[in-house]
Amino acid sequence: MTEAARSTPYRIRVQPPGRSRAEFRAAGLVVLAAILFGTTGTAQALGPDSVSPLVIGAGRIVVGGLLLALVGTATGQLRDGIRWRRGVVLLAAVGVAGYQVGFFAAVDRAGVAVGTIVTIGSAPAFTGLLGWLAGQGRPGRVWAVATALAVAGGALLAGSGGGEASADPVGLALGLLAGASYALYTVAAKRLLDDGHRPAGVMAAAFGLGGLVLAPVLVALGPAAVRAEPSVLLVVLYLAVVPTAVAYLLFARGLKRLPAPTVATLTLAEPVVAGTLGIVVLAEPVTATRALGAVLVLAGLMVLAWRPLR
Numbered sequence: 001m002t003e004a005a006r007s008t009p010y011r012i013r014v015q016p017p018g019r020s021r022a023e024f025r026a027a028g029l030v031v032l033a034a035i036l037f038g039t040t041g042t043a044q045a046l047g048p049d050s051v052s053p054l055v056i057g058a059g060r061i062v063v064g065g066l067l068l069a070l071v072g073t074a075t076g077q078l079r080d081g082i083r084w085r086r087g088v089v090l091l092a093a094v095g096v097a098g099y100q101v102g103f104f105a106a107v108d109r110a111g112v113a114v115g116t117i118v119t120i121g122s123a124p125a126f127t128g129l130l131g132w133l134a135g136q137g138r139p140g141r142v143w144a145v146a147t148a149l150a151v152a153g154g155a156l157l158a159g160s161g162g163g164e165a166s167a168d169p170v171g172l173a174l175g176l177l178a179g180a181s182y183a184l185y186t187v188a189a190k191r192l193l194d195d196g197h198r199p200a201g202v203m204a205a206a207f208g209l210g211g212l213v214l215a216p217v218l219v220a221l222g223p224a225a226v227r228a229e230p231s232v233l234l235v236v237l238y239l240a241v242v243p244t245a246v247a248y249l250l251f252a253r254g255l256k257r258l259p260a261p262t263v264a265t266l267t268l269a270e271p272v273v274a275g276t277l278g279i280v281v282l283a284e285p286v287t288a289t290r291a292l293g294a295v296l297v298l299a300g301l302m303v304l305a306w307r308p309l310r
Contacts, residue, residue, distance in 0.1 A: 026253065026255075027258065033254065036242055038270040039242065039277060040239060041278070042282060043235055044235065048228075048232055053108075056239065058217040058221070060236060061211050063236060064241070064244030065207035065208045066208070068208060068249070069211075077200040088188050092210075093208075093213060094210075094213070095181045098180075099178050102181055103175070106172075109170050115178075117159060118175030120270075122180070123182040124147045124150070124151060125147070126179050126183035127183040130183045131190070136191070136194075136260055139259070145303060146265055146303040152293075153268070153292070153296030153299070154268050156296065157294065183260075189206055192205070262304060272293075
């Protein structure tokens with residue numbers, strides 16, 4: 001043994017195969033974003049019951065998009081000197097608006113449980129397919145296993161909330177539309193980030209335009225909702241700031257380094273948070289189904305964290 005070898009201290013590092021520190025940080029940012037996403041349902045539940053969720057969703061995107069546009073402008077990331085693919089930006093904006101409309105309409109037609117299950121179940125699959133078609137790589141077996149576990153867990157969590165459910169074909173189709181829209185803006189945002197655009201700029205462009213798409217809904221329905229329930233303004237403000245502006249900035253920073261299908265699966269941590277808040281804040285019952293759902297989601301996330309990304 002050489003003198004250099006004897007004098008060099010051994011450092012034990014526990015790091016899963018195929019992972020870098022940067023990838024771990026990116027995954028952590030996405031999970032943190034999912035935690036913030038998970039507060040959405042509780043915030044809406046604490047708000048006025050008489051206001052349509054579509055109005056709240058439109059207000060969230062319009063105000064949140066404005067905030068993200070201000071951040072993108074203030075940081076100079078909207079004007080970064082790189083040519084924007086206008087078609088891709090438009091697709092991202094359509095995805096943002098389509099998700100809000102599709103999800104709330106699905107819940108209205110098919111019930112909370114079915115609408116949520118169809119949306120969260122289809123979104124990762126659509127993201128994997130669209131990402132592959134867009135040339136962002138084909139998801140591998142590890143992703144498929146992790147996604148299956150997380151989707152099954154998310155379905156149990158969503159279904160355990162009770163409430164009226166229906167196999168209404170239109171409601172199911174709208175849930176699939178919401179899942180596809182989520183995939184569309186995730187894959188489109190990934191393409192823009194891969195072009196070299198910065199996270200705040202990409203989110204500003206996507207949500208700013210998405211807000212413009214939904215602005216007519218807010219203009220048509222918003223004033224009457226505010227007159228009937230002024231407290232809805234507080235709900236919209238919270239949703240616009242925390243689970244939209246802040247959460248999507250974190251989401252985009254993680255998406256810049258990770259494949260879009262992986263990000264879509266990591267965000268399935270959202271129903272775990274939503275279920276936990278439902279128990280703690282809304283006094284919803286603790287059930288074996290909810291516990292099993294949370295375990296399955298966490299198992300899926302652990303598989304993604306411990307194995308190579310693709």
